[in-house]
Each structure stands twice: as structure tokens, then as C-alpha cells.
Amino acid sequence: MAVYTHLGAEQLAELVAAYDVGELVSAKGIAEGISNSNWLIETSGADGTGARFILTMYERRIDTGDLPFFLGLLDHLSAKGCPVPSTIHDCAGSAFRVLDGKTVALIEFLPGVSPTRPTAQQAQAVGAALAQVHLAAADFPLTRANTLDAEANARILEDCGEDRLAQIDPALPAALQRARDLAAHLPSDLPASIIHSDLFPDNVLMRGSTVSxxxxxxFACSDAMAYDLAVTHAAWSFDKSGSCYDAAIGRALIDGYQSVRPLDAAERNALPILAQGACLRFVASRAEDWLDTPGDAHVTRKDPMDFVRRWDFYDENGQQVFA
Amino acid sequence: MAVYTHLGAEQLAELVAAYDVGELVSAKGIAEGISNSNWLIETSGADGTGARFILTMYERRIDTGDLPFFLGLLDHLSAKGCPVPSTIHDCAGSAFRVLDGKTVALIEFLPGVSPTRPTAQQAQAVGAALAQVHLAAADFPLTRANTLDAEANARILEDCGEDRLAQIDPALPAALQRARDLAAHLPSDLPASIIHSDLFPDNVLMRGSTVSxxxxxxFACSDAMAYDLAVTHAAWSFDKSGSCYDAAIGRALIDGYQSVRPLDAAERNALPILAQGACLRFVASRAEDWLDTPGDAHVTRKDPMDFVRRWDFYDENGQQVFA
Structure with a gap:
């Protein structure tokens, strides 16, 4: 949650002038995004009736070589009616520009707020929206490998090292061997599409029970659709610490998904292990971030153990949960 | 620049329901304010046509006992046509509420962007707007003492101590004696009103050359109006480091002010020393903040020397600048 770069009003006005969106009216740096800076921009609009956008500046973690994939995907999904913001192209047709040496994109503003205590009805809608994205993305012409698959995540934990993992939590080093076992057993032949792979409530805007x-x-990439459902299940169906599973939410999410795209037998069978793979992913990224972040930095570190607890839960109860 | 508190969508929706502003549509934490957290809130509006607000949560530094003064002042100035946001009162008529144990206020959203390289025309408009505020505030019924007058600022520097000031910059301890001298010589009988006392470009929204x-x-308080003009002069007329004075900006600011409220002879004569008092204020607060902020915190510390340089400038050139 930060704005890493100061953009002056004059720079913003000049940037906005490169698009057919009218003149700059207002700009507020917003506290969203961890790998980029974002501004909520208001302009007079191409037709003078006002328009709003999110201006994103890519700061780190994102390879700008991937932007044609990410931004093209938004346009593709949006054109197919998914509740996904489209990219605004500049007057020369480009989906991104360079400002102050950094790459920026102007993206459609969508209304809605992210639920922090989702209802089953909301989870049902999110499941359905995820399936809609999977179906709509099937004919997207670009691909992107999942750079955070189970093997990569096992390697991240290995690079952290047992000693440093133990400093975070004495129970964390046990995840190392579990990660290797998991990477060796995850199925690789499930139906694939482009997946979001990070659909936490933070990344969903809702108005009431509708996904807006x-x-x-x-983090979107080419991978198994059922894995994306498993990620979303792990992200939505627990309290923050992962100690308490909410069966009504988990069930509604899967029902919502299947109302749009029924899972096949192989996918259903794979969900317990895919959910463990999803947990591994966030254990690995949180452990890495934890060790990269000084303890006294004014940044809240996310505890990897929150996802070790989910992992344990899926390990013990996965068969029943996804039956 | 931060949002110190996480507010859930459900908490925000409940808060919004206490006001006659329609339903919550969108909420974004914005990276503004150093003593509070702010959200840009969109609602469906009392009449269904949409409305926007700034939700401010008072985190620290602000004594909530002062809120009737601060928020009442906004309403007073706004009602008199100053470009100042009004406070939205809840359905029970209250200007502020308590949410999650903290005091919050819903404030009118105003368009505009803060200039980072102001033009003389913009400085002229800002001077005029400041004078307008001084005149409009004259009959505001509440008062608030200036807790950051020259004596208080000299004390802040003394509390920092020579050794620690020298750690920031070897030239900084010299400000201590200068601060005592200044505090003894500042005039105390100039025409007073309620002053903003912190009108940096960050705190002004503009659309083109109009103050929106x-x-x-x-920081508003009861004090000499010419002091507020001096603060604004020090805040607007220099490059960031205070090394380079822009005479066109400084002149336009004063001309703009006098186009609405001409200064009397005593005020004009006092401007050189008032401007030094303004510099002292920011030298003191920046030195204090610097020493309070760990060097490795992910927060940019503002260099007090930027205002020592301005102080030197006014000391040497004040008579000509304000002639």
C-alpha cells in the first residue's frame, strides 16, 4: 500500500493530453497495489461529461515485456463482457507509455468495494465471475508461463533456507519437504486457460452481491483453471489466520464456479492437492517477502503461517471439502 | 502519505448509512495527509446522481477537542464562498463520528490538482484566495491559539539539543540562537484573524489558474494575517531546497493578496521578520520530525536546512523582497 513515485500536476496533465479523455480535473495517489503506484484520475472526458481512470505506474516485480499480455488480456476479457477494466489506448493507439522513465498505463475505473467479510452470496458471484473469465480467456492469443508453479515455490523456500525459515516460525521449515513432495505429485494435464491466480477479496470490487x-x-498466466479456483478457495474461505474454515463460503464459491463452468472428474479429484499447491504458493511468497522486509520497516509483514494452517486444513480435510 | 488504518467495506457502508448521501459505491484509500488517513468515497448521492467525499480519520497530532474549531471553520468559510470544502453532517447533525474508536469526518470533495511548478498567475490566485479566507474568517466565533508560535518553535529546537541538531547538519545548531533572537523581536500587535498557517502548494487544489x-x-489558528502571507510566501516562492528564490512568484503572491486585502504599513514593515518566523517554524518541525523518524524507515525525511536557506535569504534580502 503505497505510492512510490511523486507525479507533479503538470506531468499528469501532459500525460492525460496524450489520450482522448479531455483535460485533467483531479488526481489522487491511492493506497493500492504492492508492485506499482496508482492514481485515481478524473478528467473532463472526451465528451465533456467527466470520466475516471486508474493510472498505474509499474515500479517493480513486473517485467514490462509482459505488459502486452496483461493489458491485452484486460481488453480481451472486457470486450467479452467480463467485469474487468479495459485499457485506455493513447491517441497513437498504444496501451502503455513511458513517463519519468517508468512505464504507465491508463485503465478504466470500475466502481465497487472489496468485501472484507464476504457473504456466501458474494462468494457465489465471485466463483461465477472466475469461471466466466476462464471461458472468455480461452481464445486469448497470447500465453504466459506460470513463473510461480509448485517447483518454483519449492525453490523459493529452499533459497530462504531452513535456518531463516525457523526464525520466522519454528514450524515453517517443515514446509520445505512438504513442498518438494507436493511439486512431485501435482497433476499437469488438467484443462487450462489464462488464470488470474491471485483473486483475493482485495482484487474483487463488488456492489452488494454483484461483482463489479x-x-x-x-500474476495472470497460462495454467490449470481448477488451480485458479483452488487459489480463490484458499483466499476467500478462511479467517485471516487460516485457523477457521467457512464451509458456506467455500461451498458457494465452487457452486458459483460450476454454475458457469462445471468441473470435470479429473479437476474435482485434483482440487485437494491443487488447494495445497495454492497454499504453498503464498507460504513461499510470504516467507520471501518477510525475510526481504526489515522488521522495523513501517510495513506490515504477512505471516506465512496463515497459509501453512490452510495447507494443513486441506491436507486433512481436502477430500470432504471438495467432495 | 499513508493510510494508517484498514477500514473494511462493511464498516464504510455502515458509516455512509449514517449520512444522507445514498449508498456506498466506491472507496479508495488516498496517499494524502500526514496526521490522518483519508479515503476518496463515492456514493449514489442523496438524489441518486452520485456524490464524492473525502473521509478523514484523525490518527494523531490532532486533538479531537479542536475538531469543532477546524470543521466549523470549513463550514464558515465555505458558506462565505471561499474555495474550502464544507463538512457533511450526519443525519443527527454531527460534524464528526467515531468509527473503530477513532474520530472521522466526511468532507466535501473538491476537484483540482496541486501545482508543483506554479506559475505567477497561479500564485496571484493563491494570494487572493488567502486574503479572501482572512476576511471571511474575521467573524468566525471560535478561536484557537497558535501552538506553534516563535517561542514554541524556539523551544522545540532547544529540546532537540545542539548535538542532535548538528547530526542532521553541522550548520543547524546556529538556528538555536537565531530562533531565540527572533522570538524576542516578532511583532505581536498586527491585524489578526484565523490563519491557515500551512498553505503549501500541496494544500491548494487548482484548475488552471483558478483555486478550486x-x-x-x-494548523489553522488565531494569529496575524501577515504571518500567514509570509508562510505562504516561503512555501511557494522557492525551489525545494530553498536555494533559489523566484521573484515573479513571490511578487504575484503578494500582489494577489493585496488585490483583495491591502496590507497596512505595519504589516508591510513586518513581512521580512515574519518570513523569518515562518522559516523558523518549518526548521523546528522538520528537525523534530527528522529526529523522531528512524533513518531506515521507508519515509522521506524533509531536510530542515531547506528552510534555513530560505531564512538566510529573508535575513539578507527581506527588505528588498517585500519593498
């Missing part, structure tokens, strides 16, 4: 926006596709 | 908003009145 799915955002932050910067 | 003056914000962040949380």
Missing part, C-alpha cells in the same frame, strides 16, 4: 470489477491481473 | 480548493486546515 476483477482487478490486478499481474 | 484550499484544504488541510489542521
Amino acid at each position: 470489477g476483477m482487478i490486478d491481473f499481474y | 480548493g484550499m484544504i488541510d486546515f489542521y
Whole structure:
């Protein structure tokens, strides 16, 4: 949650002038996104009736070589009616520009707020929206490998090292061997499409029980659709610490998904292990971030153990949960 | 620049329901304000046509006992046509509420962007708007002592101590004696009103050369109007480091002010020393903040020397600048 770069009003006005969106009216740096800076921009609009956008500046973690994939995907999904913001192209047709040496994109603003205590009805809608994205993305012409698959995540934990993992939590080093076992057993032949792969409540905007926006596709990649459902299940169906599973939410999410795209038998069978793979992913990234972040930095570190607890849960109860 | 508190969508929706502003549509934490957290809130509006607000949560530094003064002042100035946001009162008529144990206020959203390289025309408009505020505030019924007058600022520097000041910059301890001298010589009988006392470009929203908003009145207090003009002069007329004075900006600011409220002879004569008092104020607060902020915190510390340089400038050139 930060704005890493100061953009002056004059720079912003000049940037806005490169698009057919009218003149700059207002700009507020917003506290969203961890790998980029974002501004909520208001302009007079191409027709003078006002328009709003999110201006994103890519700061780190994102390879700008991937932007044609990420931004093209937004346009593709949006054109197919998914609740996904489209990219605004500049007067020369480009989906991104360079400002102050950094790459920026102007993206459609979507209304809605992210639920922090989702209802089953909301989870049902999110499941359905995720399936809609999977179906709509099937004919997207670009691909992007999942750079955070189970093997990569096992390697991240290995690079952290047992000693440093133990400093975070004495129970964390046990995840190392579990990660290797998991990587060796995850199925690789499930139906694939482009997946969001990070659909936490933060990345969903809702109005009541309707999904008004799915955002932050910067982990999107080509992978198994059921894995994306498993990620979303792990992200939505527990309290923050992962100690308490909410069966009504988990069930509604899967029902919502299947109302749009029924899972096949192989996918259903794979969900317990895919959910463990999803947990591994966040254990690995949180452990890495934890060790990269000084303890006294004014940044809240996310505890990897929150996802070790989910992992344990899926390990013990996966068969029943996804039956 | 931060949002210190996480507010859930459900908490925000419940808060919004206490006001006659329709339903919550969108909420974004914005990276503004150093003593509070702010959200840009969109609602469906009392009449269903949409409305926007700034939700401010008072985190620290602000004594909530002062809120009737600060928020009442906004309403007073706004009602008199100053470009100042009004406070939205809840359905029970209250200007502020308590949410999650913290005091919050819903404030009118004003369009505009803060200039980072102001033009003389913009400085002229800002001077005029400041004078307008001084005149409009004259009959505001509440008062608030200036807790950051020259004596208080000299004390802040003394509390920092020579050794620690020298750690920031070897030239900084010299400000101590200068501060005592200044505090003894500042005039105390100049025409007074309520002053903003922190009108940096960050706190002014503009559309082209028009002031569309003056914000962040949380240092407002009862004091000499010419001192406020001097603060604004020091805040607007230099490059960031204070090494380079822009005479066209400084002149336009004073001309703009006098186009609405001409200064009397005593005020004109006092401007050189008032401007030094303004510099002292920011030298003191920046030195204090610097020493309070760990060097490795992910927060940019503002260099007090930027205002020592301005102080030197006014000391040497004040008579000509304000002639």
C-alpha cells in the first residue's frame, strides 16, 4: 500500500493530453497495489461529461515485456463482457507509455468495494465471475508461463533456507519437504486457460452481491483453471489466520464456479492437492517477502503461517471439502 | 502519505448509512495527509446522481477537542464562498463520528490538482484566495491559539539539543540562537484573524489558474494575517531546497493578496521578520520530525536546512523582497 513515485500536476496533465479523455480535473495517489503506484484520475472526458481512470505506474516485480499480455488480456476479457477494466489506448493507439522513465498505463475505473467479510452470496458471484473469465480467456492469443508453479515455490523456500525459515516460525521449515513432495505429485494435464491466480477479496470490487470489477491481473498466466479456483478457495474461505474454515463460503464459491463452468472428474479429484499447491504458493511468497522486509520497516509483514494452517486444513480435510 | 488504518467495506457502508448521501459505491484509500488517513468515497448521492467525499480519520497530532474549531471553520468559510470544502453532517447533525474508536469526518470533495511548478498567475490566485479566507474568517466565533508560535518553535529546537541538531547538519545548531533572537523581536500587535498557517502548494487544489480548493486546515489558528502571507510566501516562492528564490512568484503572491486585502504599513514593515518566523517554524518541525523518524524507515525525511536557506535569504534580502 503505497505510492512510490511523486507525479507533479503538470506531468499528469501532459500525460492525460496524450489520450482522448479531455483535460485533467483531479488526481489522487491511492493506497493500492504492492508492485506499482496508482492514481485515481478524473478528467473532463472526451465528451465533456467527466470520466475516471486508474493510472498505474509499474515500479517493480513486473517485467514490462509482459505488459502486452496483461493489458491485452484486460481488453480481451472486457470486450467479452467480463467485469474487468479495459485499457485506455493513447491517441497513437498504444496501451502503455513511458513517463519519468517508468512505464504507465491508463485503465478504466470500475466502481465497487472489496468485501472484507464476504457473504456466501458474494462468494457465489465471485466463483461465477472466475469461471466466466476462464471461458472468455480461452481464445486469448497470447500465453504466459506460470513463473510461480509448485517447483518454483519449492525453490523459493529452499533459497530462504531452513535456518531463516525457523526464525520466522519454528514450524515453517517443515514446509520445505512438504513442498518438494507436493511439486512431485501435482497433476499437469488438467484443462487450462489464462488464470488470474491471485483473486483475493482485495482484487474483487463488488456492489452488494454483484461483482463489479476483477482487478490486478499481474500474476495472470497460462495454467490449470481448477488451480485458479483452488487459489480463490484458499483466499476467500478462511479467517485471516487460516485457523477457521467457512464451509458456506467455500461451498458457494465452487457452486458459483460450476454454475458457469462445471468441473470435470479429473479437476474435482485434483482440487485437494491443487488447494495445497495454492497454499504453498503464498507460504513461499510470504516467507520471501518477510525475510526481504526489515522488521522495523513501517510495513506490515504477512505471516506465512496463515497459509501453512490452510495447507494443513486441506491436507486433512481436502477430500470432504471438495467432495 | 499513508493510510494508517484498514477500514473494511462493511464498516464504510455502515458509516455512509449514517449520512444522507445514498449508498456506498466506491472507496479508495488516498496517499494524502500526514496526521490522518483519508479515503476518496463515492456514493449514489442523496438524489441518486452520485456524490464524492473525502473521509478523514484523525490518527494523531490532532486533538479531537479542536475538531469543532477546524470543521466549523470549513463550514464558515465555505458558506462565505471561499474555495474550502464544507463538512457533511450526519443525519443527527454531527460534524464528526467515531468509527473503530477513532474520530472521522466526511468532507466535501473538491476537484483540482496541486501545482508543483506554479506559475505567477497561479500564485496571484493563491494570494487572493488567502486574503479572501482572512476576511471571511474575521467573524468566525471560535478561536484557537497558535501552538506553534516563535517561542514554541524556539523551544522545540532547544529540546532537540545542539548535538542532535548538528547530526542532521553541522550548520543547524546556529538556528538555536537565531530562533531565540527572533522570538524576542516578532511583532505581536498586527491585524489578526484565523490563519491557515500551512498553505503549501500541496494544500491548494487548482484548475488552471483558478483555486478550486484550499484544504488541510489542521494548523489553522488565531494569529496575524501577515504571518500567514509570509508562510505562504516561503512555501511557494522557492525551489525545494530553498536555494533559489523566484521573484515573479513571490511578487504575484503578494500582489494577489493585496488585490483583495491591502496590507497596512505595519504589516508591510513586518513581512521580512515574519518570513523569518515562518522559516523558523518549518526548521523546528522538520528537525523534530527528522529526529523522531528512524533513518531506515521507508519515509522521506524533509531536510530542515531547506528552510534555513530560505531564512538566510529573508535575513539578507527581506527588505528588498517585500519593498
